[in-house]
Amino acid sequence: MEQLLRDTYVEINLDNIAYNMKNIKKMVGENVKIAAVLKADAYGHGAVEVAGTVMENGADYIAVATLNEALEIRERFHDYRILIMGFTPDRLLEYVVKNDITQTIFSLRQARLLSELGIKYNKLPVVHIKYDTGFNRLGFRDCTESIEEIASIANIENINVEGIFSHLALAGREEDERQYNRFIAAIDELRKRGIDFKYKHIEDSISAVDYPEYRLNMIRPGAIIYGIKGFHYGHLDLKQALTFKTRISHVKEISEGEGVSYDYLWRAQRKSIIGTIPIGYADGYPRSLSNKGFVTVHGKKAPIAGLICMDQLMVDLTDIPEAKEGDEVIVYSNGENNTMDLNTMAILAGTNKNEIISRISRRVPRVYIKNGEVFKIIDYVK
Numbered sequence: 001m002e003q004l005l006r007d008t009y010v011e012i013n014l015d016n017i018a019y020n021m022k023n024i025k026k027m028v029g030e031n032v033k034i035a036a037v038l039k040a041d042a043y044g045h046g047a048v049e050v051a052g053t054v055m056e057n058g059a060d061y062i063a064v065a066t067l068n069e070a071l072e073i074r075e076r077f078h079d080y081r082i083l084i085m086g087f088t089p090d091r092l093l094e095y096v097v098k099n100d101i102t103q104t105i106f107s108l109r110q111a112r113l114l115s116e117l118g119i120k121y122n123k124l125p126v127v128h129i130k131y132d133t134g135f136n137r138l139g140f141r142d143c144t145e146s147i148e149e150i151a152s153i154a155n156i157e158n159i160n161v162e163g164i165f166s167h168l169a170l171a172g173r174e175e176d177e178r179q180y181n182r183f184i185a186a187i188d189e190l191r192k193r194g195i196d197f198k199y200k201h202i203e204d205s206i207s208a209v210d211y212p213e214y215r216l217n218m219i220r221p222g223a224i225i226y227g228i229k230g231f232h233y234g235h236l237d238l239k240q241a242l243t244f245k246t247r248i249s250h251v252k253e254i255s256e257g258e259g260v261s262y263d264y265l266w267r268a269q270r271k272s273i274i275g276t277i278p279i280g281y282a283d284g285y286p287r288s289l290s291n292k293g294f295v296t297v298h299g300k301k302a303p304i305a306g307l308i309c310m311d312q313l314m315v316d317l318t319d320i321p322e323a324k325e326g327d328e329v330i331v332y333s334n335g336e337n338n339t340m341d342l343n344t345m346a347i348l349a350g351t352n353k354n355e356i357i358s359r360i361s362r363r364v365p366r367v368y369i370k371n372g373e374v375f376k377i378i379d380y381v382k
């Protein structure tokens with residue numbers, strides 16, 4: 001097994017991801033397919049490792065944001081269905097076709113191009129149509145001309161128009177309902193023209209839990225796969241997969257009045273014990289938690305002292321006198337045993353949970369747990 005070359009690492013529990021996937025499958029039932037969203041390196045969990053786990057536990061499709069993400073998964077898994085939910089420029093569509101990747105499109109031009117490339121490479125390109133019901137990010141605008149254009153796409157030879165989808169802005173129940181109704185109206189218009197789709201989908205994690213009535217026959221959950229909860233009305237039992245850990249690299253006693261870190265933004269109010277830990281903002285730990293956050297040592301909270309540096313930060317260990325160099329530090333976890341939970345952390349840092357985990361950097365090794373044991377270590381840097 002690969003050696004752990006740093007004290008700082010994230011532990012990723014694949015058993016928890018399997019547990020979450022099974023519960024999502026149970027929630028939606030057999031008639032709703034699951035496109036598991038593994039963009040942003042599976043929200044920091046490692047897309048290739050997570051891909052196998054989700055596909056073995058109820059997922060039908062893998063969804064990513066970009067072509068390079070799709071290719072990374074394709075290289076390892078030759079027969080998984082992979083959907084690129086984002087835009088791929090014309091000049092790169094040949095990679096999509098050659099690698100049997102499903103592409104999101106919202107123009108007749110790209111549909112024609114994909115069809116031609118399919119003929120050239122002897123493939124039948126598969127596409128999902130993106131229909132914009134109000135988010136105003138990607139997709140055909142909601143109007144009659146768009147319906148006509150989609151109908152033309154459906155009539156192009158050598159292209160499989162497998163799906164149509166939209167995305168909710170989650171701007172409140174009424175707005176979500178309005179978007180859903182616009183989507184259904186578009187689907188109905190197309191059906192009148194004799195066009196139907198194998199897959200229709202509009203729901204992400206939050207909406208899939210909160211609005212069972214909008215699941216259609218496919219959902220695109222991301223966050224809930226990793227045990228990240230953001231839903232308001234529904235319920236789903238989940239286990240967070242990720243825990244960020246490190247070890248104390250230095251402990252010292254300082255006198256009352258001494259400053260710590262850049263600009264001395266923290267000063268000792270009493271004789272204090274300061275611990276240094278080898279994690280900084282370059283590891284994806286938010287610098288905005290300077291003087292705000294805490295980590296956990298021996299089951300106790302150790303407040304962050306002063307500005308967070310690029311590679312290190314200091315904590316106040318004065319009330320944890322047993323702490324010594326080499327001791328384990330839980331940087332964040334699920335909130336149990338006095339650990340920092342992602343929700344609290346996101347609020348303190350002025351961001352959301354997905355941003356925190358998707359920004360865990362390459363320098364942080366991933367340690368995978370499977371069947372309760374360390375099963376693999378991935379270090380992207382070495």
Ligand SMILES: *Cc1c(COP(=O)(O)O)cnc(C)c1O
Pocket residue numbers: 037039085167203204205206220221222223224
């Ligand atoms: C990221 C994304 C998702 C998944 O979002 P979660 O909130 O993590 O479930 C679904 N659909 C699209 C189009 C996305 O970009």
